[in-house]
Amino acid sequence: MKGKSLKDYFANARKEKWALAQFNVSCAEQLQGVVEAGVQARSPLLVGTSEGDAGFFTPSLAVNLVAFWKKETDLPIFLNFDHGKSYEVLERAALAGYDALHFDGSRFPLEENITIAKRVVEMARKHHISVVEGEFSEVPGGHSDLHNQEAPVLTDQDYTDSVVAAEFMKKSGVDTLAVMVGTLHGIFKTTQPLNIKRLQEIALRGIQFLVLHGGSGTPEQELKEAIQEGVVKVNVSTDLRVAFTNALKESMRENPAEIAPYNLLPKSVAAVKQVVLTWIGICGSVNKI
Numbered sequence: 001m002k003g004k005s006l007k008d009y010f011a012n013a014r015k016e017k018w019a020l021a022q023f024n025v026s027c028a029e030q031l032q033g034v035v036e037a038g039v040q041a042r043s044p045l046l047v048g049t050s051e052g053d054a055g056f057f058t059p060s061l062a063v064n065l066v067a068f069w070k071k072e073t074d075l076p077i078f079l080n081f082d083h084g085k086s087y088e089v090l091e092r093a094a095l096a097g098y099d100a101l102h103f104d105g106s107r108f109p110l111e112e113n114i115t116i117a118k119r120v121v122e123m124a125r126k127h128h129i130s131v132v133e134g135e136f137s138e139v140p141g142g143h144s145d146l147h148n149q150e151a152p153v154l155t156d157q158d159y160t161d162s163v164v165a166a167e168f169m170k171k172s173g174v175d176t177l178a179v180m181v182g183t184l185h186g187i188f189k190t191t192q193p194l195n196i197k198r199l200q201e202i203a204l205r206g207i208q209f210l211v212l213h214g215g216s217g218t219p220e221q222e223l224k225e226a227i228q229e230g231v232v233k234v235n236v237s238t239d240l241r242v243a244f245t246n247a248l249k250e251s252m253r254e255n256p257a258e259i260a261p262y263n264l265l266p267k268s269v270a271a272v273k274q275v276v277l278t279w280i281g282i283c284g285s286v287n288k289i
């Protein structure tokens with residue numbers, strides 16, 4: 001698949017029923033752990049930065065670090081701007097050199113969401129960006145370890161409506177759709193089963209590339225089922241943050257006098273690598289470069 005776009009990888013994933021996990025990072029060491037796992041598993045990689053991640057990282061540094069690792073490893077590594085809430089923020093990401101854009105217009109009324117998403121698609125094409133992701137039904141939760149809290153109880157209205165999904169895709173021209181079928185942002189004490197039936201209904205409307213947000217904390221078997229039904233991308237953030245930060249805290253506890261980052265951070269890189277290897281296994285992207 002050398003020289004192929006992210007959309008080409010999604011097409012292949014859809015055909016062969018596997019998915020790319022999107023690994024959200026906000027520093028070079030998290031990215032290093034992701035890359036080391038990709039090299040070991042010979043998996044294509046999709047890296048993401050939320051507005052918060054990119055605020056710390058800066059879009060330009062994220063693009064340049066990904067470019068560095070692509071050259072260094074020869075792996076296909078793509079960079080997506082996750083949950084961009086406005087046209088302007090996504091235009092800045094496109095100018096910086098991102099490969100994919102996610103316009104999260106779920107807080108806008110539907111028609112306004114569609115209008116902005118359409119403009120984002122037009123702008124993205126000018127920058128040769130192959131994938132724009134749209135969203136109109138918000139995935140609840142927060143990007144944190146909430147394992148002391150019960151998951152919010154979902155009702156029928158919370159799930160993505162398949163008729164609206166088809167209309168949204170047709171009018172906006174986005175390539176992929178973030179759907180709400182029961183995954184939640186963050187890790188909660190409880191989980192609810194995914195609404196696989198709803199996922200099937202959405203896929204039956206001819207929507208080719210479905211995206212799940214809130215990968216962390218979702219039972220493995222349910223994720224695998226969802227991938228069989230047309231999910232080509234699963235976003236993962238909290239798992240990587242927990243792995244990175246817990247390992248860093250452990251390093252600091254074990255070596256209270258240590259001050260050199262190069263002695264404190266390797267454990268974090270290794271912890272992220274392990275989590276990423278697990279996700280690559282769940283999504284089935286091993287040996288898909």
Ligand code: 13P
Binds near residue numbers: 235236239
């Ligand atoms: P988690 O933090 O639950 O893995 O969700 C990540 C996500 O959906 C980023 O868009």
